[in-house]
Amino acid sequence: MSKMKIVDLPTVREVIRCASNMYRMGWDERNGGNISVIIDPEEYRDYLPEEPHRVFQLGFDATPLIGRVFVVTGTGKYFKNVDVAPEVNLGIVRIGKDGHSAELLWGFEDGGRPTSEFPTHLMNHIARLAVNPKNHVVMHCHATHALALTYVLPEDEDEITKTLWRMSTECIVVFPEGVGYLPWMVCGGNEIGEATALKAHDYRVVFWGMHGVFAMGDDLDEAFGLVETVEKASQIYFLTQDHVRQSITDEQLKKLAAAFKVDYKKII
Ligand code: 13P
Ligand code: ZN
Numbered sequence: 001m002s003k004m005k006i007v008d009l010p011t012v013r014e015v016i017r018c019a020s021n022m023y024r025m026g027w028d029e030r031n032g033g034n035i036s037v038i039i040d041p042e043e044y045r046d047y048l049p050e051e052p053h054r055v056f057q058l059g060f061d062a063t064p065l066i067g068r069v070f071v072v073t074g075t076g077k078y079f080k081n082v083d084v085a086p087e088v089n090l091g092i093v094r095i096g097k098d099g100h101s102a103e104l105l106w107g108f109e110d111g112g113r114p115t116s117e118f119p120t121h122l123m124n125h126i127a128r129l130a131v132n133p134k135n136h137v138v139m140h141c142h143a144t145h146a147l148a149l150t151y152v153l154p155e156d157e158d159e160i161t162k163t164l165w166r167m168s169t170e171c172i173v174v175f176p177e178g179v180g181y182l183p184w185m186v187c188g189g190n191e192i193g194e195a196t197a198l199k200a201h202d203y204r205v206v207f208w209g210m211h212g213v214f215a216m217g218d219d220l221d222e223a224f225g226l227v228e229t230v231e232k233a234s235q236i237y238f239l240t241q242d243h244v245r246q247s248i249t250d251e252q253l254k255k256l257a258a259a260f261k262v263d264y265k266k267i268i
Contacts (some may be wrong), residue, residue, distance in 0.1 A: 006047050006106045007086050009244070011039045015090060018220045019082035022141055025102045027227065028079035033141035034115035037220065038125070039092070044069055048092060052103030055096065056113055058191050063099035064126045070095075070102075072121070074112040088112065095122075101183040116188035120214070123190075123197035128216045131201060135216055139223040144213040145234035146227075150181075150209045157181035158267045160207060166248045166266075167233035167240075172256050174229045176264035180206040187211060205230055 006012065015035055022028045022035075048069070070093055073082070078088040081234035091107035091114060102114060115121065122137040128135035153160050165171045180199030185192045187208070196214060199206045205226050206214045213230060217223035250268040257264045 004047065006030055006092070009039065009043055009047060011037055011043060011071055012086065012090065012092070014220050015073075017141055018078045018139075018224060019073065019089075021224065022139075023030050023079040023082075024228075025177055025228075025231075027141035027231070029142065031076045033139075034073045034075075034117050034121065034221075035140075036070045036115070036118070036121040036125070036138050037073060038136040039069045042158060044092070048094075048105045052094070054104040054108075056102045056104070057095070058095075058100050058119065058122070060119055060123070060193070061099055062095050062122050062126070064129070065095040065122060066097060066099050068095050068125075068133065069093070069105070070121075070125075071231070072114045072118065074108055075114065075116045077112065081106045090205060105218050117193075119188075119190050120193035120196050124192040124200040124214065124216055127197040127200035128204075132218070134218045137215075137217045137220050137223040139215045139217075139220075139227065140212060141227060142229040143227055143234070145211050145238055146231045147211065149234040150211075155181065155183050155209060157207075158181075158265075161265065162267060163237060164230055164233040165253055167236040168229075169248065169256065171229060171233050172253050172264055173260045173262055175203075175205055175226060176262035177203055177207055178265040178267070179203055179230065182206060182208050184209040184211065187253065 015037055072091055074089050077182040082089045087107050087109045092105045096103050117140055124138045157180050160181055180203035182195050196206050204216045215223040215226040253268055
């Protein structure tokens with residue numbers, strides 16, 4: 001039996017499918033958005049080379065991730081092209097023994113490199129793994145209505161959380177911990193990564209003011225589902241503004257939390 005190709009590893013195929021879906025949702029115009037997913041050794045052991053093709057300097061200390069292997073989207077790459085040329089638009093990298101480098105084991109065949117948001121991704125992986133060892137995914141995108149929400153709501157994560165919870169009955173069940181919010185910052189560097197990672201300790205969804213959202217999860221379905229849910233709630237906010245006659249009350253939110261036994265953030 002011939003050996004499976006690296007592009008056919010289940011995690012790589014899932015990233016390809018996810019990027020295509022995110023593109024079709026309209027969340028990833030041009031090169032907007034990025035994905036990183038941990039691949040476990042059982043999956044890649046017989047396929048990836050030991051010797052890296054190239055090495056990238058990270059510019060920060062990623063020691064807790066030494067030896068971890070990630071599928072990651074490339075900087076400047078378009079999500080709409082991931083499925084037609086995965087070997088160019090995606091890479092598989094291993095965090096080097098020095099904790100400051102990423103070793104390219106597959107992909108980025110045109111000389112590309114990991115997303116400019118890789119510092120934020122890796123810092124978020126570190127933060128989430130510390131509270132949930134099963135976390136495998138960090139995802140960033142420019143979900144349209146969620147992004148628009150940051151222009152019209154107060155810059156207050158509890159206000160944003162309460163608005164989202166009220167927009168759809170399922171919200172408090174899907175993200176009972178609420179969402180984090182960061183005011184506008186320059187993207188693509190360590191500073192925004194550090195600020196996001198502080199939020200990622202408490203939240204699986206972090207809004208970036210006037211930019212987009214980050215979502216974290218055990219798998220791509222969880223992270224994608226979180227973006228879908230906050231995006232839909234944000235859309236409902238814009239559909240109902242100026243028309244609204246009734247809204248989900250705090251009492252109803254408390255009843256939902258009790259019925260679904262979710263430990264929600266006590267801001268109501
Ligand atoms: P990259 O092309 O470097 O992934 O950047 C896209 C983006 O959304 C920046 O926030
Ligand atoms: Zn972005």
